[in-house]
Amino acid sequence: MASVVAINLSPKKGTFKYPVEQAHLLPDFGIEGDAHAGKWHRQVSLLAQESVDKMIAMGVPDLTPGKFAENITTQGIDLLALPVGTRLQVGKVLMEVTQIGKECHQHCQIYHQVGMCVMPTEGIFTRILNEGVIQAGDEIMVIPGIRAAVITVSDKGFSGQREDKSGPALVEALKEHAVVGETLIVPDEQDQIQAALIRLADSGEVDVILTTGGTGMAPRDVTPEATLAVVERVVPGIPEAMRAESLRITPNALLSRAAAGIRKRTLIVNLPGSPKAAVECLQVFLPALPHAVETLRGEAYECGRK
Numbered sequence: 001m002a003s004v005v006a007i008n009l010s011p012k013k014g015t016f017k018y019p020v021e022q023a024h025l026l027p028d029f030g031i032e033g034d035a036h037a038g039k040w041h042r043q044v045s046l047l048a049q050e051s052v053d054k055m056i057a058m059g060v061p062d063l064t065p066g067k068f069a070e071n072i073t074t075q076g077i078d079l080l081a082l083p084v085g086t087r088l089q090v091g092k093v094l095m096e097v098t099q100i101g102k103e104c105h106q107h108c109q110i111y112h113q114v115g116m117c118v119m120p121t122e123g124i125f126t127r128i129l130n131e132g133v134i135q136a137g138d139e140i141m142v143i144p145g146i147r148a149a150v151i152t153v154s155d156k157g158f159s160g161q162r163e164d165k166s167g168p169a170l171v172e173a174l175k176e177h178a179v180v181g182e183t184l185i186v187p188d189e190q191d192q193i194q195a196a197l198i199r200l201a202d203s204g205e206v207d208v209i210l211t212t213g214g215t216g217m218a219p220r221d222v223t224p225e226a227t228l229a230v231v232e233r234v235v236p237g238i239p240e241a242m243r244a245e246s247l248r249i250t251p252n253a254l255l256s257r258a259a260a261g262i263r264k265r266t267l268i269v270n271l272p273g274s275p276k277a278a279v280e281c282l283q284v285f286l287p288a289l290p291h292a293v294e295t296l297r298g299e300a301y302e303c304g305r306k
Helices: 049-057 111-116 155-159 166-173 189-204 223-230 237-246 251-255 275-297
Strands: 003-009 019-020 022-026 044-048 070-073 088-089 093-100 124-130 132-135 142-145 147-154 179-186 208-212 260-263 268-271
Touching: 003 022, 003 132, 019 166, 044 088, 049 070, 093 132, 147 166, 147 189, 155 179, 166 179, 166 208, 166 275, 179 189, 179 237, 189 260, 189 268, 208 275, 223 260, 223 268, 237 251, 237 268, 237 275, 268 275
Parallel strands: 044 070, 147 179, 147 208, 208 268
Antiparallel strands: 003 019, 003 070, 022 132, 044 124, 088 093, 088 142, 093 124, 260 268
16 A cells, blocks of 8 residues: 655655644645745655655665655655546645656765765656645555547648647646647648657557547548547547537538547547537536546446436
8 A cells, every 4th residue: 555654744845744643635835844845836845755765775864754854755756657636635635747857956965974875866856736634654546547639630820820829728728627739730731630649549558539620520520530530439428419519609510520539548629629628528528537547447337427
């Protein structure tokens, strides 16, 4: 079982941290009373006891929790194997991994003593999403982050004649829901769209691929054809729901040919080409995204609600 070994604080940066019995964590801030707390991406740092043990084996004395300035000392969890976007649950506290390791500009006392330090290479950093109190011995639960990619399908965007606004709009809308690992622009060419979808889905590193553009009735709108050519199973409920909701806004929703389907363990969803319509349709699908990814990963099988 992964657990908290110690919670460590310091009122001043650049100093050792010292263990406390418990700590109060605040959303988008960090640990109350700690010098590193604040509205930035490295609010709480974590370091594994297993990493500390390496230094102990090298003969470094007195390596009590907090000596590497880590806020939380852990055990039983491979911190470096957690991709950015992974969420950790400790009691009521929910934190999200934002950075793996860091660049050390001013070497600490331990580095000068033995010529190395594990925190820059083996420590991780998180931001706090939910408020709560934690203490030593609390269990740490790993909640894998959703990995996404966004493909803009546009002749003019690909050639540089038009700024891509839909792709960035989707990345912004996904911020609290998934980690976007790759964005790209391809022309309205079916073979190139298919190649991009196959590469991303077959990599095993993407849970959901969102395409924007090429879903209408123009002669070069071939995104649905490219999608249906590469998926192994279709998921008609997603575009049906998006069209139904969009129809409340415009009768042109009837002309959408967007498709959705599964290739291996990746869900592919077509969205409209305009930034506004793309985000509106994404909002329809977002509530179902976590469960979709869980089922594709084989982590959840029951869809009923109590």
